[in-house]
Amino acid sequence: MSLKSSFIVVLIASLLVLFFSFSANAISCYQCNSVSDLGCYPLDKRRVPARPCPPTANSCFFLRQESDFLDMEGNSKEVSVRYLRNCSTAMPKEVYSCITRAGTGGTNKNQYCSCTTDACNKATSQLHASFLSFLVLPLCVLFLR
Numbered sequence: 047m048s049l050k051s052s053f054i055v056v057l058i059a060s061l062l063v064l065f066f067s068f069s070a071n072a073i074s075c076y077q078c079n080s081v082s083d084l085g086c087y088p089l090d091k092r093r094v095p096a097r098p099c100p101p102t103a104n105s106c107f108f109l110r111q112e113s114d115f116l117d118m119e120g121n122s123k124e125v126s127v128r129y130l131r132n133c134s135t136a137m138p139k140e141v142y143s144c145i146t147r148a149g150t151g152g153t154n155k156n157q158y159c160s161c162t163t164d165a166c167n168k169a170t171s172q173l174h175a176s177f178l179s180f181l182v183l184p185l186c187v188l189f190l191r
Contacts, residue, residue: 072098072099072101072103073098073099073103073104073105073106073133073162073163073164074096074097074098074099074164074165075096075097075099075103075106075107075131075132075133075164075165075166075167076089076091076094076095076096076097076106076131076132076165076167076168077094077097077099077131077132077133078094078129078130078131078132079128079129079130080127080128080129080130081128086129086131087128087129088169089131089168089169094131096164096165099133100133102135103133103134103135104134104135104137104162105133105134105135105136105137105138105160105161105162106131106132106133106134106160106161106162106165106166106167107130107131107132107133107134107136107158107159107160107161107167108129108130108131108158108159108160108161108167108168108169109129109130109131109156109157109158109159110127110128110129110156110157111127111128111129111130111149111154111155111156112126112127112154112155112156113126113127113128113149113153113154113155114153114154131167132167134160136160137162138160138161138162141161141162141163142159142160142161142166143159143160143161144157144158144159144160145157145158145159146158
């Protein structure tokens with residue numbers, strides 16, 4: 047094989063490896079808003095299947111917003127809850143992480159969970175269960191010694 051044909055083979059192989067490594071890194075997340083999308087909460091995977099995220103996304107998120115929302119005239123409505131699920135470019139420090147914060151005015155409450163595996167933004171209970179299983183296992187090992 048000549049030097050020129052060897053170079054072409056290496057170039058094509060490198061491009062294929064590069065292409066497949068980028069396509070393999072794309073994360074898929076559930077992407078919906080409970081206000082406008084049926085099946086967002088509770089999650090119905092038939093109505094809201096996990097979809098590939100943009101190449102810049104590296105995590106998924108689940109947001110539960112509890113708020114005293116206002117109507118079109120600015121009047122306060124009763125407290126309602128909405129759920130958002132989507133892709134994110136923020137990289138969480140852990141595989142699963144959740145934070146709960148009070149919003150503006152003291153009547154808002156937000157729970158934000160982020161995760162780094164495909165279709166991991168199903169619900170907060172799944173995230174808490176996974177976290178608890180990681181916590182319980184070492185405790186069992188300690189007590190069984």
